[in-house]
Amino acid sequence: MPLPTALHEELKNRFAQRYTTGESACLQHGRDESVHCPAPPDAVVLAESTEEIAAVVRLCAEHGVPVIPYGVGSSVEGHVLAPNGGVSLDLSLMNEVLVIHAEDGDATVQAGVTRKQLNDALKGTGLFFPIDPGADATLGGMAATRASGTNAVRYGTMRENVMATTTVLADGRIVKTGGRARKSSAGYDLTRLLVGSEGTLGIMTELTVKLYPIPEAISAAVCTFPTIEAAVQTVIQTIQLGVPVARIELLDTLSLSAINKFSKTTLAEAPTLFFEFHGSPAGVEEQAQTVQAIADDLGGANFEWATRPEDRSRLWQARHDAYFACLQLKPGCRCFPTDVCVPISRLAECIAETQADIAQVSIPIALFGHVGDGNFHLVVLVDTDNAKEMEEAAWISRRVVERSIAMEGTCTGEHGIGLGKKKYLVAEHGEGAVEVMRALKMALDPKNLLNPGKVLP
Amino acid sequence: MPLPTALHEELKNRFAQRYTTGESACLQHGRDESVHCPAPPDAVVLAESTEEIAAVVRLCAEHGVPVIPYGVGSSVEGHVLAPNGGVSLDLSLMNEVLVIHAEDGDATVQAGVTRKQLNDALKGTGLFFPIDPGADATLGGMAATRASGTNAVRYGTMRENVMATTTVLADGRIVKTGGRARKSSAGYDLTRLLVGSEGTLGIMTELTVKLYPIPEAISAAVCTFPTIEAAVQTVIQTIQLGVPVARIELLDTLSLSAINKFSKTTLAEAPTLFFEFHGSPAGVEEQAQTVQAIADDLGGANFEWATRPEDRSRLWQARHDAYFACLQLKPGCRCFPTDVCVPISRLAECIAETQADIAQVSIPIALFGHVGDGNFHLVVLVDTDNAKEMEEAAWISRRVVERSIAMEGTCTGEHGIGLGKKKYLVAEHGEGAVEVMRALKMALDPKNLLNPGKVLP
Numbered sequence: 001m002p003l004p005t006a007l008h009e010e011l012k013n014r015f016a017q018r019y020t021t022g023e024s025a026c027l028q029h030g031r032d033e034s035v036h037c038p039a040p041p042d043a044v045v046l047a048e049s050t051e052e053i054a055a056v057v058r059l060c061a062e063h064g065v066p067v068i069p070y071g072v073g074s075s076v077e078g079h080v081l082a083p084n085g086g087v088s089l090d091l092s093l094m095n096e097v098l099v100i101h102a103e104d105g106d107a108t109v110q111a112g113v114t115r116k117q118l119n120d121a122l123k124g125t126g127l128f129f130p131i132d133p134g135a136d137a138t139l140g141g142m143a144a145t146r147a148s149g150t151n152a153v154r155y156g157t158m159r160e161n162v163m164a165t166t167t168v169l170a171d172g173r174i175v176k177t178g179g180r181a182r183k184s185s186a187g188y189d190l191t192r193l194l195v196g197s198e199g200t201l202g203i204m205t206e207l208t209v210k211l212y213p214i215p216e217a218i219s220a221a222v223c224t225f226p227t228i229e230a231a232v233q234t235v236i237q238t239i240q241l242g243v244p245v246a247r248i249e250l251l252d253t254l255s256l257s258a259i260n261k262f263s264k265t266t267l268a269e270a271p272t273l274f275f276e277f278h279g280s281p282a283g284v285e286e287q288a289q290t291v292q293a294i295a296d297d298l299g300g301a302n303f304e305w306a307t308r309p310e311d312r313s314r315l316w317q318a319r320h321d322a323y324f325a326c327l328q329l330k331p332g333c334r335c336f337p338t339d340v341c342v343p344i345s346r347l348a349e350c351i352a353e354t355q356a357d358i359a360q361v362s363i364p365i366a367l368f369g370h371v372g373d374g375n376f377h378l379v380v381l382v383d384t385d386n387a388k389e390m391e392e393a394a395w396i397s398r399r400v401v402e403r404s405i406a407m408e409g410t411c412t413g414e415h416g417i418g419l420g421k422k423k424y425l426v427a428e429h430g431e432g433a434v435e436v437m438r439a440l441k442m443a444l445d446p447k448n449l450l451n452p453g454k455v456l457p
Numbered sequence: 458m459p460l461p462t463a464l465h466e467e468l469k470n471r472f473a474q475r476y477t478t479g480e481s482a483c484l485q486h487g488r489d490e491s492v493h494c495p496a497p498p499d500a501v502v503l504a505e506s507t508e509e510i511a512a513v514v515r516l517c518a519e520h521g522v523p524v525i526p527y528g529v530g531s532s533v534e535g536h537v538l539a540p541n542g543g544v545s546l547d548l549s550l551m552n553e554v555l556v557i558h559a560e561d562g563d564a565t566v567q568a569g570v571t572r573k574q575l576n577d578a579l580k581g582t583g584l585f586f587p588i589d590p591g592a593d594a595t596l597g598g599m600a601a602t603r604a605s606g607t608n609a610v611r612y613g614t615m616r617e618n619v620m621a622t623t624t625v626l627a628d629g630r631i632v633k634t635g636g637r638a639r640k641s642s643a644g645y646d647l648t649r650l651l652v653g654s655e656g657t658l659g660i661m662t663e664l665t666v667k668l669y670p671i672p673e674a675i676s677a678a679v680c681t682f683p684t685i686e687a688a689v690q691t692v693i694q695t696i697q698l699g700v701p702v703a704r705i706e707l708l709d710t711l712s713l714s715a716i717n718k719f720s721k722t723t724l725a726e727a728p729t730l731f732f733e734f735h736g737s738p739a740g741v742e743e744q745a746q747t748v749q750a751i752a753d754d755l756g757g758a759n760f761e762w763a764t765r766p767e768d769r770s771r772l773w774q775a776r777h778d779a780y781f782a783c784l785q786l787k788p789g790c791r792c793f794p795t796d797v798c799v800p801i802s803r804l805a806e807c808i809a810e811t812q813a814d815i816a817q818v819s820i821p822i823a824l825f826g827h828v829g830d831g832n833f834h835l836v837v838l839v840d841t842d843n844a845k846e847m848e849e850a851a852w853i854s855r856r857v858v859e860r861s862i863a864m865e866g867t868c869t870g871e872h873g874i875g876l877g878k879k880k881y882l883v884a885e886h887g888e889g890a891v892e893v894m895r896a897l898k899m900a901l902d903p904k905n906l907l908n909p910g911k912v913l914p
Binding site: 344409440 | 561563602603605609613614631632634636638641644646647649654669696698699701737739798799802830831832867869871874878881882885886890893897900
């Protein structure tokens with residue numbers, strides 16, 4: 001469905017080569033990394049400033065046309081798809097690190113800056129930005145989906161680390177939310193309402209995020225376990241003891257096997273924990289000893305330590321490759337994403353029951369995740385043209401989500417609701433809370449033009 | 458103004474002795490710890506359950522009568538006052554610790570539970586709840602004002618530590634928000650919208666909060682400095698180095714003098730930092746050495762260490778007494794509260810300029826605060842019947858707030874907006890953001906019956 005002619009002309013005049021209705025650009029902006037069927041927008045605008053975004057939103061509002069913000073398209077829940085058509089607002093050109101306040105530990109960036117780009121810009125400051133979802137996502141996209149990653153157990157998620165935003169509202173007004181003070185009791189927390197709202201309440205165009213001193217000492221370790229249960233018990237005891245571990249990641253045997261093939265490593269193919277400890281040299285040593293003692297008691301073996309930066313990088317590169325490595329287990333397949341998170345006391349039970357489900361299906365399914373938070377993923381590999389495989393994937397996904405909600409957990413620890421998890425929102429939060437969400441959406445976007453069809457069922 | 462007769466009769470029948478229109482009860486519920494003129498409600502209900510609160514809210518909504526939630530009345534910004542009359546809903550009987558999940562580090566409590574009561578209930582679990590505003594406030598009140606205290610630099614504020622709520626909406630509906638998973642990307646963050654909303658968007662009746670392992674080792678220290686600037690520089694360098702200090706509190710000479718008189722201590726009467734370090738024995742030792750080296754460089758002297766619990770308690774009791782000790786400097790006076798917070802890099806400048814203001818007025822003003830977060834208070838002592846003193850107090854308060862906002866800080870770090878800071882909300886957030894807040898209020902409380910007159914200008 002083409003855009004209204006008047007809107008088309010206005011956008012074309014204003015944005016020239018940064019506006020397109022070309023099929024390939026629209027298709028590229030209408031798909032993500034997941035199994036969701038592509039749904040291309042009618043046009044794409046490459047915005048270069050908050051004011052341009054405000055102008056696009058205002059024009060689209062006048063014509064009743066949806067606007068879908070787009071970063072790098074690394075969503076796995078269909079966030080960037082345009083099921084109702086409209087304009088995809090690509091923020092990738094808004095990639096300037098605006099200011100680094102090293103002395104206060106914060107930085108303000110345009111929303112199209114990616115996490116790696118920010119960390120590159122921080123070189124020499126002694127600071128880093130810890131949040132690391134699998135992809136090199138934009139900070140805008142990460143804020144919109146309340147993303148996290150491997151460091152969240154120590155440093156929190158985007159919820160804890162976005163301090164302020166510049167946001168374009170549904171009618172094109174530009175507002176600032178939050179501020180640079182470390183704490184404030186001044187008024188409603190608009191920043192945290194926007195974080196996780198997936199572009200449905202406003203389009204975040206600039207973000208102020210917290211930074212952290214690079215630890216004086218870092219050490220990493222890998223340890224294998226006789227069973228996945230033993231590995232999970234090690235995690236639970238570590239967290240319950242309050243060890244301030246920076247990262248604690250679980251990978252199952254299939255994941256290790258995929259990593260060895262993909263990354264040419266020779267890691268033991270068994271249930272494995274990857275650890276990282278941050279602190280002073282003595283503090284890191286002490287944390288590591290505590291965790292090793294817990295692991296020893298639970299049958300952990302083959303502890304491999306990495307304190308040199310290159311050894312740590314090699315280890316963590318292997319961990320970061322896990323997703324892509326698993327995709328190679330079945331060439332040409334797509335990944336059906338799952339992303340549950342449960343209270344840590346239920347994690348062993350949740351994983352055990354999920355493994356029993358996995359044993360019942362024909363498709364390969366790898367399990368790994370950020371278990372220090374109680375969060376894990378299944379990499380469910382499917383041929384999207386194979387109805388039986390898609391059915392099995394949907395069954396596994398539904399089962400693990402329903403199990404997690406029943407265990408007082410969540411249907412998504414870090415991927416967001418998007419299109420894929422809308423059906424679970426009421427089960428998780430209750431009809432009452434979802435009605436409140438609808439009332440907020442109605443208050444801030446009464447015409448339902450900001451990323452319509454996402455989040456709310 | 459009495460309540461409508463039908464409402465009066467219904468409340469009287471339903472709540473019997475837990476309903477009163479008595480003058481003394483209404484007056485008690487219509488004043489707080491601050492200089493705000495009392496504004497009594499027309500009636501008080503002592504609620505015992507979420508369902509009772511829902512019933513009161515529903516009845517009041519039918520009659521267009523305001524409802525003002527009340528905990529222990531320790532607000533210093535007029536939150537519990539009833540400027541438009543209505544029913545004060547006292548939650549102090551809702552003081553049950555409902556469940557402690559020691560293995561997950563969280564607890565669910567009724568909103569009338571106080572912070573000390575929760576910590577008493579945690580004895581034997583190895584866990585504690587760190588947020589400690591000056592008063593033994595209720596957790597409901599603390600959540601409503603986004604409170605913090607001395608431990609926030611390490612453990613965060615109520616913003617970071619409320620995981621879930623049960624909330625009664627303006628029409629009497631009961632909703633649950635958030636959950637027990639450590640992280641979630643599932644939908645709008647209603648919990649953080651309610652935290653800090655000061656009872657204007659809903660009445661939180663139950664809360665799930667995070668708990669922390671009691672550190673293996675704790676040590677405290679006091680150190681005096683030749684100038685307040687030297688003390689503040691010590692704080693700034695400590696924070697910038699990333700030392701995970703648990704508490705770092707500044708008190709000026711006048712505060713120390715007041716404490717010595719009130720608490721019969723013999724602390725040096727000079728600008729002073731109180732520290733507390735949490736961790737393993739070696740970690741605590743290391744943190745303390747780092748901080749002592751910084752302090753030494755800046756002329757810190759008389760380092761006094763306290764590792765025995767009784768010595769630590771004595772020190773921190775002195776710190777906690779500071780507010781009441783200062784009140785005794787001028788018997789019969791009231792305190793005009795201030796509560797600013799700035800980015801740490803601006804803290805020295807902010808305090809120095811504020812001291813220059815203090816030198817210009819006749820009233821005694823003590824300065825202390827949670828400087829690790831950039832947050833400090835002035836205890837401005839006034840005779841509320843003395844117009845000149847009230848004028849000086851208002852001038853000091855306005856100056857420090859405007860200075861903090863100009864330094865990208867906030868008009869309230871932890872007390873909330875209430876009645877007292879409404880006039881600064883636009884200066885801090887801009888008209889656009891305040892309009893968004895108004896739209897949210899309108900969406901959730903269209904009749905403006907939940908704590909009307911608070912937060913929004």
